[in-house]
Amino acid sequence: MELVNSNKITQSIKEKLSQIEARDNIRILYACESGSRAWGFASPDSDYDVRFVYMRPVQDYLKVNELPDFIDAELNEVYDINGWDLKKFFKQLYKSNPVIFEWADSPIVYKTTPDWEKVKAVMNDYICKRSMIRHYLGLAKSTMKKYLTSETITYKKYFYILRAVLAASWVFYNDTWAPTEYSKLAGAEITSEDENDFEEMQNDLYEKKAFNSEKATGKRNQGLECFINNRIAIINIGIQDVGKRVFDWEKLDQVFLEVAGGNNG
Numbered sequence: 001m002e003l004v005n006s007n008k009i010t011q012s013i014k015e016k017l018s019q020i021e022a023r024d025n026i027r028i029l030y031a032c033e034s035g036s037r038a039w040g041f042a043s044p045d046s047d048y049d050v051r052f053v054y055m056r057p058v059q060d061y062l063k064v065n066e067l068p069d070f071i072d073a074e075l076n077e078v079y080d081i082n083g084w085d086l087k088k089f090f091k092q093l094y095k096s097n098p099v100i101f102e103w104a105d106s107p108i109v110y111k112t113t114p115d116w117e118k119v120k121a122v123m124n125d126y127i128c129k130r131s132m133i134r135h136y137l138g139l140a141k142s143t144m145k146k147y148l149t150s151e152t153i154t155y156k157k158y159f160y161i162l163r164a165v166l167a168a169s170w171v172f173y174n175d176t177w178a179p180t181e182y183s184k185l186a187g188a189e190i191t192s193e194d195e196n197d198f199e200e201m202q203n204d205l206y207e208k209k210a211f212n213s214e215k216a217t218g219k220r221n222q223g224l225e226c227f228i229n230n231r232i233a234i235i236n237i238g239i240q241d242v243g244k245r246v247f248d249w250e251k252l253d254q255v256f257l258e259v260a261g262g263n264n265g
Contacts, residue, residue, distance in 0.1 A: 013079070014110055014111070016050075016073070017031050020052075021054075026056055029052075029112075029119065030111060031052035031111040033051075034049045035049035036156065038106045039159075039180065039181060043216075047080050049080045050079065051103050052081075053119070054086065055260060061260065068085075069087055087256065094247055102180045104120055104123060105177070115259045121255075123177075126252075127177055127245075128244060128245040132168075132178070143157060144161055147161075151219060161228060168232075174188075197223060197227075
């Protein structure tokens with residue numbers, strides 16, 4: 001993982017984050033890229049999906065009229081910037097929401113802090129294999145239902161489906177959260193008999209996605225869809241024997257208080 005600091009867009013994002021801190025009287029613990037740029041299959045015209053985790057001054061958490069636990073900072077053709085309060089982040093961690101694990105594993109980091117390391121240190125204790133797999137399979141199925149409706153498909157939608165299926169497979173076989181980067185998911189061992197065919201289809205899809213716009217479309221690939229459906233079927237059978245984990249709030253309360261103690265405003 002590297003802190004990004006080399007180009008004009010990156011500098012602009014860092015300046016925007018500083019402005020958000022000053023405007024909203026918050027302290028950003030961590031900020032990263034999410035979505036296709038973090039996954040590694042952005043199109044030339046992809047926007048920048050910036051996500052951040054923040055803390056307010058401790059007295060703000062004692063107000064009768066509670067402040068919002070999220071900030072929608074900017075949304076346009078170039079930037080999609082929003083953040084979650086640490087309390088909201090922890091509530092999602094308690095639910096083992098895979099999205100926040102993807103943020104924590106992003107290869108593109110705009111800001112980090114020692115307090116973020118305290119947060120990250122407890123994340124492994126809140127991995128629910130069943131919840132994560134169901135999230136990814138649900139994402140794959142809903143995308144398939146919505147976009148596999150004609151003879152053509154937008155290339156990026158295939159990647160969204162593939163990434164969700166491979167992430168579900170990773171969690172199923174490895175009992176850990178899935179890596180954010182698509183290349184790591186795709187590079188993992190594939191137990192399908194048509195592994196070589198999958199590699200070829202995937203590389204062809206990646207080339208088309210990398211050199212075309214977000215809306216570029218092409219003919220559907222039956223071989224790729226066969227691979228996707230087979231993987232979903234295998235995981236659906238296997239997940240029946242995976243139980244749901246029950247967590248407690250104690251560690252999250254402890255870390256929240258530690259971080260809040262250094263954020264008195």
